[in-house]
Amino acid sequence: MAAPVCVARIGAAHGVRGAVRLWTFTEDPLAVKDYGPLMTKDGARQFEVTHAREAKDHLVVTLKGVATRDDAERLNGLELYVPRDRLPDTDDGEYYHTDLIGLAAVTTSEQPLGKVIAIHNFGAGDIIEIAPPQGATMLLPFTNAVVPTVDLDGGRVVIDLPQEIDGDDPSAA
Structure with missing residues (x-):
């Protein structure tokens, strides 16, 4: 299986008949x-909508077999998945x-940076998180300027590291 x-993620119960709030990532x-x-x-x-x-x-959904508010409340926070090949x-x-997690990250001069461990979005655009072999992870904007190449077949992303990051103050070090 892929x-x-x-x-999606199930939120709080909605009403008394087992409906739930559902936040989708589609x-x-x-x-x-x-x-x-x-x-x-x-x-x-497994849950059938x-x-x-x-x-x-969000959505308000009813799930097969979830008939009461108590049943629905027990599902709060549950993440729901499908196999990749169904998308x-x-x-x-x-x-x-999921296609990006685990890819090798290299610089434009082919120097290894680490592996992609997550993609985040805190509201201002996607952020790619790269874990080097040692040390703190790097959070970089997932833009064409910073990530000019995504090579899924080659198993890597190319990172054009920014020269400076807004907010950095070298004199404060």
């Missing part, structure tokens, strides 16, 4: 209904985070 991809929030059963990362539990409607910044192909320049 590596699982996190497509381009089209309602697409989670099209991927088949959603499962926990370990695959031990029986009904979904859009709310302000649509990406366009050029688009990537699933």
Whole structure:
């Protein structure tokens, strides 16, 4: 089976009949209904979305077998996954985070930097996190200027390290 991809996270219960708030990580929030059963990362539990409607910044969904508010409350915070091969192909320049995790990171002069361990988005754009063999991880903007090459087949990303980072004050050291 292909590596699982996190497509949603269950939030608080909604109402008294077992509905839950669902935050999706898909381009089209309602697409989670099209991927088949959603499962926990370990695959031990599966959930089928029986009904979904859009709310302000999330979906309100009912899941097969979840009939009471107590049942729904026990699911709060649970991340839901689907196998990677159930997701649509990406366009050029688009990537699933799971495809990037574990890639080698090298500089434009082919010097090894480490491995990609995460992609974050704190609201101002994607950030790529690279773990060197030793020392602190690097957080860099995941932009075409900083990451000019993503070579999935070659198993690497090329990083053009910025000369200075806004906010750095060399005289404060």
